[in-house]
Amino acid sequence: MLTRRTLGALAAAALARPALAQPWPPRDLTGIIMWGAGGATDVVARALTPHVEAALGAKIVLQNRPGGVGAIATQAVHAAPADGLTLLYGAENPQLHKVLGLAQIDYADFFPVNVIARGVGVIVANTSKPWTSLKALVDDITANPGRVRMGATGPGGLPHVIGAMLNAVTPVRVIAVPFDGEGPGLTALQGGHVDFMPVGVAAAAEHIRAGRVKPIAVVNPEPVPTLPEVAPVTADFPGFARYLPWGPFYGVWVKRDTPAPVRARLVEAFRTGAANPAFVELMARNGNILMNISGDEADAFLKRWQSVTSWLLQEAGAARRSPEEFGIPRP
Amino acid sequence: MTPEHVLMSWLDPVLFAATALGTLAGIWIGAIPGLSVTMAVSILVSFTFAWPLEPALALMAGVFTGGVYGGSRSAILLNIPGGPAAIATALDGYPMAQRGEAGAAIGLTTLASFLGGLIGVAALALGAPAIAEVAILFAPRDYLLLAVLGLLLVGSLSGESLAKGLFAAGLGVTLGLVGLDPMTAEPRFTYGSVELLGGIPYIAAMIGFFGVAEALSQLRLPDAEPIRQRIGRIVPPCATLLRHLPLALRSSGIGVVIGALPGTGGDIAALMAYDHARRSTRAPAHPFGSGAEEGVIAPEAANNAAVGGAYVPMLTLGIPGDAVTAVLIGALFVHGLKPGPMLMIETPHLFWFTVGNLLLANLALLAFGLAGARAFARIAEVPRAVLVPLILVLCVVGTFAIRNSLTDVWWMLGFGITGYGLRLYGFQPGPIILGMILGPLMDASWRRTVIAAGDDVLAAAIEAAGSTISLILVAAIVLIVLRSFSRGKGPA
Incomplete structure (x- = not known):
């Protein structure tokens, strides 16, 4: 054969x-x-x-x-x-x-x-957090500089780069806690060990659908088919547009x-x-x-x-x- | 409850055969040092790509169950653990074989694995969502505390000298640090070598320090008469079983919890259960390290209980409980499913199918384990001139298979020769591997803890004081240390 x-x-x-x-x-x-x-x-x-x-x-x-x-x-x-x-x-x-x-x-x-x-990134947060938009998240970070914890995966990883983009668009100071990958980071997010995390839509989609993490914004110029309800980052911060589309x-x-x-x-x-x-x-x-x-x-x-x-x-x-x-x- | 799905793999001949054959294959793969369960399951993912989902999952569950158990075979017969989860088993299993009781040791490990496996499945079936919710509450600091708890094991693994054990553990921690720093991607101890960027896999070290070093030690006495094995009785008498039942149950409990934690798996579970057995057994018939039955029961019950435990976060939250379930999640993707928290809600039959399937795999383990025990025990009677070259070939093949790297094979051979030298001077290989497993876990957890607290150690400690899980772990550490001191044995 x-x-x-x-x-x-x-x-x-x-x-x-x-x-x-x-x-x-x-x-x-x-x-x-x-x-x-x-x-x-x-x-x-x-x-x-x-x-x-x-x-x-x-x-x-x-x-x-x-x-x-x-x-x-x-x-x-x-x-x-x-x-x-x-x-x-x-x-x-x-x-x-x-x-x-x-x-x-x-x-x-x-x-x-x-x-x-x-892939496309999405910023997700722990469900106990009050944020409903990227703007609310950024406001909270600005009010509490160096207090909000962001899940990350090490230098050059997707969370790190999207964090750098956010910082370039609007200066924010967060604590980036590196995990071994997106999966372990999402686990820590659900356990409340970090407050928010930029991750790939592929890794987060099912956790979002089950309501275990809260989507804040997709890192794309327009909404993505997998998460049609979630606002793009450019809605609150048009400055993101010059880096996009970007993803793994x-x-x-x-x-x-x-x-x-x-x-x-x-x-x-x-x-x-x-x-x-x-x-x-x-x-x-x-x-x-x-x-x-x-x-x-x-x-x-x-x-x-x-x-x-x-x-x-x-x-x-x-x-x-x-x-x-x-x-x-x-x- | 959907009982028809629990029985699915029992009634369908194809699924039944896939589970049984998977378990049998797993026992063999697990028994060969270096051929790990993770590797076998990864290969099966592409092999079963075109199959329907259920037989693929059945086969992989069988290999997982059989493979974790199979590691004990080579540990008992050759003093070479088939996988990291069987390291503790070698400590007392091999001395049992040296007494001519290989058959009895295999019988005990089979029953302990079966019982552990059943408890793992029961925990999965009855408590999965609750266990998973507790498991994700483990913060980085709790993994740090778990690793500290694990380090107290050095005392149990050191043999005659605690100082030598600590030295060996330190060597292991150092070897475990080679490669890219997990936090900053800074190369550590790589001396500009690209191959070293990937670190030194602890499996390669395990194969070298145990496998090659053991082969070299055996070469010292090439004509030594092999130990005659008494294989009349494989299944131990009822009284023995009843006496060990409480320990097996406690060890299974350790296995389920450690297995369900996303950051730890069966290897740590088995070592912790072994340590627990040493601390909780008042008067073993044979001292630990020279063939105590408790020393093979505890780790084997724990590592098979960890299988069910590892499925808990995987099936309920789409979070892998260990390396094997991480591969299984990839397999679900390839088969068109979306592993995640909705899996159990939208496809509950898959959950109950897995529960029934694991139950069947454990029964297959019992059947194949006991049926093959006599034939296997004879391996201990094979002349060294035949056995030693065979071990060396398997060591090379197994190491290369970890990640298709010849560099790892050289490391492994180097570790073998070093390990032989260390052994002559009374250094045990167990603490080295323990150091390689726990070192990176401690390193990453400690730094994560401190980073998350804004680089403030005091703030991290205050946060820990407010967490029930952390307090329980601290209490456990303090208790173990205090009890060791009060018995006048020194720390650990």
Whole structure:
């Protein structure tokens, strides 16, 4: 069955792409996931890959190589040959590795096969808090500087960046308490150990729906389909608009100098896979916005994201090295 | 109550088979050092991607239950815990096997695991929402206090010298700090190496310090006659069971609570139960550390009770109780469900299906556990020339499988050689692993506590004084320390 499918795909590939001297891929591909099993990146990778395998006519063997906020997986794929047989399944993190002083490799060293989807942030609060709007929250923080506790996930994480945006739009002083991830942070929020937290809609949607946390505002220029009732941050603070849209994203990369025909083959397979209705539905259900872009379009998105976020961190005093050092332009 | 869903996996042959086979596979996977339950369940998520939801969940619940139990097998027979939850089991299980009582030790652990598992399921079925609400009230400071409580275990794990135990625990804490600082992402002890940014997994250390070090120790006496095992009686006599029942029940209680806490799992539960057994048993037939039956019952009851405990916050709130349930939450996503607080309200059948399924998995554990005990006990009789190379191969494979990293394999081998040297001088590996598990928990919890109080330690202490949970934990710590002093044994 597999052989027939593989042969069929190879035959089709040979017809469609005469530029490839030999049938490609010659063997199974390896996909290295930069986050652990069960996390957001892992779920996206494992849900998408079967559809891509069908389109590619080859197997992609997935491995989790978590650690170092994605630096280890990025390094591993970068060390592999540029033959398109080793794929990096990643999230936004490497785009901040330079300014955070973690590594010298980012997505500029890779070719974006597909930027699959992006997430949207939402600011949620403990249900016992009186706030009903972002303005009320900000007023309370201003009245009690350094008293209100914000859940966070460490430098460069979504809460940290959205906190920096808020601070840039309207100066606020909060206590940021870092947790091991969005899940543990939301748990602490429900236990009353922090007062509010910016998190991904994907992580918070079900807790909001159950009324266990209170949505304050979505970090997007307009309301999102998953949370149609929740006001966008720009309603109270139009200044947010210049950073948006912003959010975590998930994608697949190969080394930049991978041969063009191989890139094209992968781009095609991932574009078909990411358009599969089952996958599209999963993304919508998780509160992600499907992007399914590649090549120059994806590169432009990645550059803008890096520029906006790096300079935000620089202005918030959270960057260890200035984006200027790496030639990252101001947004 | 929807009893038809409780019985779903009992009546449907496919689900029944998935649960039973999952449990059997779990026992084997769990028994192989390094092949962890988390890993097995993660692999199954992609393997069962195209399956309907129920058989996938049934298989994973079986692997979870069987795997936690399976870790005790290699702990007893080879002195190599199959997973971190079985570290405590090796302390008295292996000496039992050395006395020729491997069969009896397996029998006891099987019954203790079964009882613990049942209590875990009962807690899940009867008290899940209430337990989950209490679990989320645990603040960072309470995790800090739990870690302190855990550190008092060093005394129980040190062997003959507390000083050497403290040294080993300190080494473990230091190793646990390698990698990115969890608060600031500052690289610590990485010396510019990208591979070290990810830290050193404590499983790699566990495999090295226990597995390789044990293999090397056995090589010292390659021709030693293997211990003849008395395998006539696997199921212990009724009187023995009744005598140990109260301890098994208390240990299961520890397991449920620690398992249900989102920040801790079966590994800490088992170690705490072992410590509890040491402190509460007045006159064991054999002293602890030389094959006390209580020393295998307590951790095994606790780690299997922690399975049910871990499902509590997962099913009621969509919050993972441990690493395995975190993977299960990902699996629910892939299968088109929305794990979260609404899961139990909108799909209550899933909750009752899981309860019935775990019950079945525990029965399968009992059946497979007792049926295979005699054959397994014979492993202790395998000549060393065959056993030692086999152990080394499994150690390498298991370590590589943690996160597909060759660096981890080198670390593991290095730890093995170091561990062998330490062992010759009377340093125990238990406190090292304890340090690696508790060190990062203490580090993060302490800093979270102080940060949340506005960098004011006094304010943090005042806040703790107003919390019932914190006061109970402080009282427990004070009581344990005072009692140790009053018995003249020194602290811990």
